[in-house]
Every structure is written in structure tokens, then in C-alpha cells.
Amino acid sequence: MKKRRAPQTADARRCAALIHIAALIHIRNKEKIVTSDVQPPDSFHPEQEYTDGLHAEVLEELRVGEHNYKYRLINGIVMPPYVTPSRYELSRTIGLRANDVCYTGYPKSGTNWLAHILVRIVNDGEVPHDKTLRDSLHWIESSTHYSRTRAELDALPSPRIFSSHMPFHMALGGDPLSNSCKHVYIARNPKDVAVSYYHFEAGQPWSGRYDGAWSHWLQMFVDGQVQRGDWFAHVLGWWKHRDAANVHFMTYEDLLTDFRGELRRLARFLEVELSDAVVSTIEERTAFNNMRQDRFSNLHDVVEMKHLYRKGSVGSWKEQFTVAQSDGFDEIYERQMRGTGLEFRFE
Secondary structure (H helix, E strand, O other): OOOOOOOOOHHHHHHHHHHHHHHHHHHHHHOOOOHHHOOOOOOOOOOOOOOHHHHOOOHHHOEEOHHHOEEEEEOOEEEOOOOOHHHHHHHHHOOOOOOOEEEEOOOOOOHHHHHHHHHHHHOOOOOOOOOOOHHHOEOOOOOOOOOOOHHHHHHOOOOOEEEEOOOHHHOOOOOHHHOOOEEEEEEOOHHHHHHHHHHHHOOOHHHOOOOOOHHHHHHHHHOOOOOOOOHHHHHHHHHOOOOOOOEEEEEHHHHHHOHHHHHHHHHHHOOOOOOHHHHHHHHHHOOHHHHHHOOOOOOOOOHHHOOOOOOOOOOHHHHOOOHHHHHHHHHHHHHHHOOOOOOOOOO
16 A cells, blocks of 8 residues: 655755755756857846855865864865865866956955955946946855856956955966966955954854854964965965066055055056046945945845945954954064065054
8 A cells, every 4th residue: 555645844845945956056057058159147146145055066075173163175275165176176267368357365355345446447437237246246266146157257248357365376267477367466454354354254154153252263363274274375475476567466454544546556557547536436435334335335135245344444453352362463473474575554
């Protein structure tokens, strides 16, 4: 006698639907698409919140450390789970054009601010209509929020603006010195970076809902065991090549204190002439409070980015570091930065 199947519950039906969606995504990623048949997308729609099943690709590679901190290793460097093997391979092999722009920085160094500035530079001070900042740039190494296929990227008109958080030796398009793309690197003092990164990563799905104390995070940061690895190696790797013709190195602190001067230097590097009126427009529209409220730039269409913009100042690290922590960090900083010629303002 055949047993009757019990009717599916609502939870079971939802689970089946998610599995079906994941399968479709997997199939789509495996398809070979002819570039000439692909039209540039007008807009990229919001994606679901990060989950390992949909975005981590090779689950067996994921590691979990203390306080549930989740990561994967790529070339021995700690990376977020959404920097998958296939996305990393695409980022390294994507064909770049002479007028492409790739902005890079260690996380929480002002890259979203820089992105907004770059979009306005190449659009004469304006932003594309009916788009968001997320629609206007391409973060190839990430499997979520910004995932485009090679065919979609090849079909996009110039100039394309790419986002990255990779160290120099893992940069977009292979060796930056061997491609024609213009690379813009932004760096920020490591104390403010460490604090901002701590508040950003805590509780996020891609960090394993990390719940460690500040002291635990600071030790991981110093040891280079947070996602994207060692801050010193990351920043100094790009600083070493600051004089290359297609590399422009800038700091968050300089952009805050001399916005117009830094903006004009950046525009000259990109070979774009800006009128005084456009400079004023960009300065006003990319001000911190305006970006936090502006639907174009506040990434309201990304679930996990509701607290993207925190303070946008220099010296907020003083509210988090103890005196002992600050003194200990200063010793490490002096040892790592000695003789490099790179200096940061900490307040």
C-alpha cells in the first residue's frame, strides 16, 4: 500500500523555492554567453541578503574563527566569503580599456565617497538618471550586490568604473603596471579604519555575525586576520607604485582637508577638465551628510548597507581605543611605516 505524501508546509515550499533559485543562478553562471548578443543592462536590481548557499560558491573553503568570524583564504590572504574563486578569476582576467577607472582601497577607507566623486567627474558633475551608485560601478571580485558576468561587463559602454578592495598583487585585470586602466588608490589612517571596520563587520552575514569585543577585533586587525588581510601590506603595496603613470595614490585625510585641490589633481590624472561650477557641484553633492541622505549614494538598495556611512571624520578612533591600545598600536605603526615616506593625519 502506497503511503500518501504529507502536504508541504509554507516553510518547506519557501525552502524549495530558494533551492530552485540557487540552481538557476548556478546554471546561469555556467552558461557561455556570446558577447555580441548581450546588451548593456540599463539597471541592476537589488539582490537578496548575503547567504553562504547563494554567494560563497565553494562552501568547503569557508573557515570560522573565534566569535564566529567567517572568511576564506585566497593566496593565503583572509578574504570575505563572497570573494569566490570564480569571481576572483574573472577580476584578474577581465579585459581592461585605456579609459577604464578602477578605484581601490582597504575597506572603510573612503571608497564609496571616492566612487561618488568619480561618477560625477566622468559625468560633468551629474549622476546618471534613474540609477544608483551601485548601478554605476562594477565590483567584479564580489559575488553579491554587484555581480555582473564577463559578457555584461564587456558590453558596457566606456568609461567603466570598477571597484576593488584587493592588494596590488591581486589587482583588477592582472598586474596594474601592465594594463592601461587608470588605478586610483585611497588610503586612510589605520586607527580610524580599524574602528570603522569593526562597527561595519559586526553582525554581518558574511562575517558569520561576528560578535567579538573591540579588543578582540583590534588584535585580529593588527595580526592581519580580518577580511582583506594586513592593512600595512595592502597600503604599502600600492604606495610603492604611486609614481606609475596609471596609478594615482591619495588619502582620505587630504581629501577632507583640501577637497578642491585633491579633486582637481584626480581629474587631471583622469584627463578630465572640470569647470569651477562643476567643482562646486561635486563638492556640494558629495559632502558626507548629503551622501548619507541621497538615495543615489546611500546604497539604500543593498540590505546590509543601511549603516554604511558612520561618521566620516578624522580622529573618531579616540572614542574606541584605550590609552594602552593606542600606545601599543603606535609602536607597531612606527615600526611598519619607518622609511616608507607615507604619513597620515590621525586627528
